[in-house]
Amino acid sequence: MRKHRSLALVCVALATCAAQSQTGMLRVTDAWIRAAPPGAMVLAGYMTVENSSPEDIKLTAAESPQFGMIELHRSVIEDDAARMRKQPYFLVPARGKLVLEPNGRHLMMMMPNVPLQSGDNVTVVLTLDNGASLEVNAPLRSVR
Ligand SMILES: [Cu+2]
Numbered sequence: 338m339r340k341h342r343s344l345a346l347v348c349v350a351l352a353t354c355a356a357q358s359q360t361g362m363l364r365v366t367d368a369w370i371r372a373a374p375p376g377a378m379v380l381a382g383y384m385t386v387e388n389s390s391p392e393d394i395k396l397t398a399a400e401s402p403q404f405g406m407i408e409l410h411r412s413v414i415e416d417d418a419a420r421m422r423k424q425p426y427f428l429v430p431a432r433g434k435l436v437l438e439p440n441g442r443h444l445m446m447m448m449p450n451v452p453l454q455s456g457d458n459v460t461v462v463l464t465l466d467n468g469a470s471l472e473v474n475a476p477l478r479s480v481r
Contacts, residue, residue: 361469362390363429368475370446371439372455380453382407382444382461382475383437388429395426395466396435403459405448412440421445426466439481453477 368384388394399407409424419440427442429435437443444461453459455478463471 361467363388363394363465363471365463365471365473367481368461368473369481370453370459370475370477372453372477372479375452375454378448380404380446380449380477381410381439382446382459383439383481384444384473384475385437386427386429386435386463388431388433388435391431393431394429396429396463397426397466398464399444399461400464401446401459401461403449403451403453404446405450407447407461408445409442410445411442455479 364387366385366387368382370380370382373380382399386396396409399409401407409427410421411424412419412421414420423445424442427435427437435442446459446461457477459475459477461473461475463473465471
């Protein structure tokens with residue numbers, strides 16, 4: 338595990354893996370950001386994270402050079418109203434997957450620092466509890 342950790346960090350540090358969406362035992366597919374009207378201060382990000390390892394992995398944080406802050410959220414229904422709850426982490430279960438999707442878990446991407454429109458690519462760096470980081474490219478679009 339230690340070896341894999343250092344490899345992943347080197348990869349991110351060199352920034353030569355811009356299209357990389359796989360580190361060690363995690364693989365990200367279907368990453369996308371829902372396009373929002375111009376001026377929107379909050380966008381939602383979705384993806385599927387598959388874990389082929391025999392150990393649970395937690396996704397503990399996310400950041401993007403194009404956003405001021407990203408929170409981990411989960412949509413829930415309370416008193417017949419849709420609400421969002423901030424989560425301390427997302428679990429990527431051993432030999433299973435984490436699905437971020439509309440009306441469920443998502444990345445709440447706040448304070449975009451550049452104008453974004455459909456077709457733009459957003460870079461998201463996921464922090465994992467095993468010390469590794471995973472860089473993901475997510476296109477902005479209005480529907481999945
Ligand atoms: Cu949210």
